[in-house]
Amino acid sequence: CWAFSAIAATEGITKLSTGKLISLSEQELVDCDRKSEDQGCEGGYMEDAFDFMVKNKGITTETSYPYEAADGKCNTKKESSHVADIKGYEKVPKNNEKALLNAVANQPISVSIDASDFTFQFYTSGVFTGTCGMELDHGITAVGYGKAEDGTKCWLIKNSWGSSWGENGYIRMERDIDAKEGLCGIAMDASYPTA
Structure with a gap:
């Protein structure tokens, strides 16, 4: 999930900065980003993925290095043709849904949540x-925000569990709840790549 979140945010900033929507490779992160806390299918952190992309001077396409849903050995030939790069990343102020809203207004944001409950x-x-x-x-x-038909404020979230989950792979999560951390901790750990 960490690789999908980081890639979705990177695809977003790449589209905003170049005008090109390019499908980027999650598998390159899974296979090649192993020098920090990121451990392929065992888990990782979006900020470490952003650091990898900066140090690696970019990331390749999904077509060049397709997703396999398993850990693999880093294929340096496949990952050498970078098509998108980022300059770094920024953290959204912790436990601040207003700051998260301002960030999401500009670009997709990688966020961490507690997804352990069956209702999610x-x-x-x-x-x-x-x-x-x-x-x-x-x-x-987090790719957007708005209000539902009944007036409930919500986040529009892209998940990595496929288009058969939720609303075609997305979930609308209640926004501006009483807890400063946001629903499921959505405002606790958010970051985004910079171009």
Whole structure:
């Protein structure tokens, strides 16, 4: 999930800065970003993925280095043809949904949440207002915000569990709840790449 979140945010800033929407390689991160806390399919951090892309001077396409849903050995031939790069990354101020809203207004943002509750895992549609903790265990991408038909403020979130999950791979999560951390801890650990 960490690789999908970091790649989605990078695809977003690449589109905004170049005008080109390029499908980038999650598998390159899974296979090649192993020098920090990132450990392929065992988990990782979006900020470390951004650091990898900066040090690696970019990332290649999904077509050049396709996703395999398994750890593999870094293929330096495949990962050598970079098509998108970032300059670095910024952190969104912690526990501040207003700051997160301002960031999402400009570009997709990598966020961590607690996705351990079954109500999240089996979400199908509508604005998610379910119970969840603050033990961050899943990387997703905040891509927008708005209000539902009933007026409930919500985040639009891209998940990495495929288009058959939720609303075509997305979830609308309640926004501006009483907890400063946001629903499921959405405002606790957010970051975004810079171009």
